[in-house]
Amino acid sequence: MTFLIPTHEQAHAGLRAMKTVLTAAGPLAPIRREALGAIQSHLLRTAVDLDALGPITPEELAAAIDDPALRTQLISGMVTLTLVRDTVADEEQAAIERFAAGLAVEPVTLAQLRKFQTERLMALRVDVIRRSLAGPGIKQLYEDQGFLGVVKNFGSFAGLWENSAVAERYRALENYPEGSLGKELWRFYRANDFKFPGEKHGAPEALLAHDLSHILGGYAADFQSEGLVLAFQAGYKRQDAFSVLVFLLLNGQHGLRLTAFAAPARGFYNDRPGAIDDVVRAFARGSRVKLDFTDHWDFWPVMERQVEELRREYGIEPA
Structure with missing residues (x-):
């Protein structure tokens, strides 16, 4: 998304x-305090004392921030921060409004x-689905392969049939060079x-940008790591x-099942100190990546190239 860095005064x-x-509905919850601290550390590069911060009116905020894109980013950030906690008060929504x-x-x-x-x-x-990852991926699949391609992909996912030509191409990644993107993807699937x-x-192939982001970002496949790779993708999208x-917070904090690809949990981040900091860090890391892998990225031409080389080329910082 190319996160917009505000000036010190705007921040x-x-x-x-x-x-x-x-x-708006009570004292600052610890998990939200952690999130605000992480935003300062990893995105804003500020060290403001949160306890010393006083309230601000919409008029004062509008006078301080006049860029429409930065304004939109700030309101979206507010929404995300409210969802960090597993309950959202009506007073908090009203304040955002x-x-x-x-x-x-x-x-x-x-x-x-x-x-x-x-x-x-x-x-x-x-x-949320049509705007996050699955929706754009399916749209691109339709653009590339047409309606029949979508049907074939989701028929395979549903277990109705095997698309042998597609499956064999991915199985053949076993024979790619050691350390290559293709070989590491094969290992990831097998492991x-x-x-x-x-x-x-x-x-479906439409979701391969997510799996390849696991490889390029160096993220595992447990529940917490899935949240990190989603944050990483949000950063570069x-x-x-x-x-x-x-999507990430509704799925991991509010227990809302959104797709068949992601099992939900409620309050996952509540008792894991540092977990929200890790999410913000992954988002910040993704925001500095040079390419949006969800936007018509043709990964097959680079499948034989070394992962470390691709990380340098795409601007993916060490984890």
């Missing part, structure tokens, strides 16, 4: 606004929060007992990046 005003939202009105922006994440708060969960699922695309119950973070 200070934004932090005041975020604290105003997060304390006032700030959004004062800044004259209407990010999609705010509409998603409204759906969540009013329990319009089916509409929420559809919107985690995942089915290859094209095999029965194998992931150029459109609807915050919808990926909304």
